[in-house]
């Protein structure tokens with residue numbers, strides 16, 4: 001009985017024992033701490049310093065912030081000596097993850113812990129040191145910022161001792177699975193941070209770091225890790241760190257099937273989209289042995305940008321695609337950024353006659369160019385052992401090689417994005433490259449970094465050969481964000497000279513056609529283009545689930561005269577004709593009031609259709625057409641001859657709250673004409689408009705809540721105008 005009482009008394013004592021505060025940094029100075037260097041200033045601060053992002057998650061009013069003098073400033077803080085009186089030291093920590101920043105615990109003059117944030121963040125979170133072994137000993141805390149450059153700062157607050165660890169962070173967390181099935185299924189939360197994980201087998205590293213948004217608070221969807229090759233062995237997932245509160249890790253499990261809702265509402269019906277996961281740029285487009293190959297920037301572990309692989313699909317008609325597995329995965333040189341493919345007919349590289357050779361950017365610490373090849377028609381690819389084949393010590397943005405055979409000089413030519421210029425290189429064998437020239441200073445749009453070039457010849461309407469240079473730029477597009485500009489000129493195998501035209505000129509004046517390039521090696525002199533149908537302004541936020549983003553329709557490019565000057569025109573390839581169902585012919589409409597409606601545009605409209613018509617404005621200065629649905633969603637095109645603009649308005653076209661950059665008016669310059677020939681392709685989440693045989697193109701995304709099946713024609717004045725040769729086709733698979 002006496003024993004019990006004593007025991008009870010002890011438990012009570014340890015429950016009520018409070019935390020001991022080592023430092024709360026609430027005073028107007030560093031109260032007894034030794035300050036060295038610039039980075040920590042002279043006092044704790046109330047939050048962010050200078051132009052720092054907002055700082056959150058600290059206790060009380062003030063914290064330690066080493067952003068004084070920016071990221072480059074360095075310094076150190078050393079606490080007074082204190083005695084360790086509890087089992088744990090808990091503290092709040094944030095800032096950068098670099099080697100040069102840390103909080104250290106020194107006991108008896110020896111460093112026993114050195115801790116740095118596990119994520120780069122201006123939000124502090126709890127970390128804990130287990131100090132049971134040091135109870136009763138003398139200790140000091142040292143806060144170090146010896147790191148320059150991005151995230152070269154540290155945030156610390158509320159250092160206290162207690163009998164409980166406050167941190168929920170578990171560094172180096174491992175999960176081991178005896179592999180019996182094809183996939184490991186991982187629950188994903190798009191708005192959560194990326195976890196870093198490496199696959200290990202028998203003590204050997206079997207993957208590069210994968211960046212996966214393992215669910216922390218809710219499961220948005222699942223992604224598979226293909227573990228087929230590990231069957232019959234034990235596979236360990238080693239996470240850089242996890243939190244004990246994350247709900248996702250315990251749910252990771254094996255499965256032979258990966259099932260998901262492929263037909264989610266905004267899955268395009270006839271545009272190329274990845275089977276699952278994220279895509280951006282189309283890559284490595286090449287025709288080989290009767291098939292069009294399309295590779296694409298692909299994240300197979302989530303629907304947001306990360307882990308760049310090359311996804312792969314093939315088609316015989318550019319419209320119906322067969323998904324193949326990923327062709328290239330990240331390696332020790334980096335992840336696989338954009339690039340191109342050629343058919344090496346004469347075996348210049350020595351990989352084999354007619355090998356498909358791909359050149360891509362290895363995006364590691366630096367961007368360099370690498371080579372891989374396939375001798376089985378694109379089924380499998382081998383990376384060249386001499387990679388990388390092209391490096392530059394100075395240029396940071398050094399990427400997206402587009403390679404083609406230049407017949408006149410009998411050499412391979414590469415167009416490469418180099419900061420805000422395009423640099424041309426040449427090679428006899430696709431492996432050794434030398435610089436030819438650079439283009440871009442003082443011409444065109446320079447609102448952002450230059451990316452994804454392409455250079456190819458086209459015939460002018462009067463039969464001359466001209467060279468077209470495509471350059472994608474982000475930001476700086478005509479309607480904001482990303483867009484692709486072009487130059488028309490001459491290329492002699494060494495230098496590109498641009499003709500005198502009113503640059504910048506844009507491949508597409510819509511918001512959603514970026515990083516587009518053309519297929520190599522297509523027969524019959526065709527020049528077929530495809531772009532990424534999105535915009536970096538909101539590509540990671542668009543409201544889809546298991547996949548994100550799609551490609552534009554493939555388009556035949558040509559040079560045309562638009563009445564003012566030569567332009568690059570793009571029209572959907574004729575193969576899109578195979579998608580057409582039963583035509584509905586409207587013939588000629590006379591628009592004599594300010595609004596004329598067509599209530600039911602198509603029977604059984606599933607939201608995918610093509611429309612063709614000729615608009616004859618007569619005297620109308622401002623006229624156009626729009627679409628509505630039963631939910632009141634609406635978008636329209638307004639031709640304004642007076643202002644010389646064509647405006648597209650998707651502000652009320654459906655979902656737009658995922659980004660404040662999405663719902664806006666989009667404008668293009670309009671040439672004055674007596675008639676405008678219009679073709680419009682509507683899919684589940686996009687509209688592509690082609691005016692006058694593709695002299696003016698606008699590609700835009702929209703996310704309607706219901707199928708658009710009503711049309712309206714309008715004009716600003718009571719002028720009688722006309723719509724001729726008006727036809728609509730439902731489009732299917």
Ligand code: FRU
Nearest residue numbers: 281297337338399451452515
């Ligand atoms: C263009 C781009 C390319 C790069 C790729 C990375 O959208 O930034 O320059 O190679 O995306 O995914």
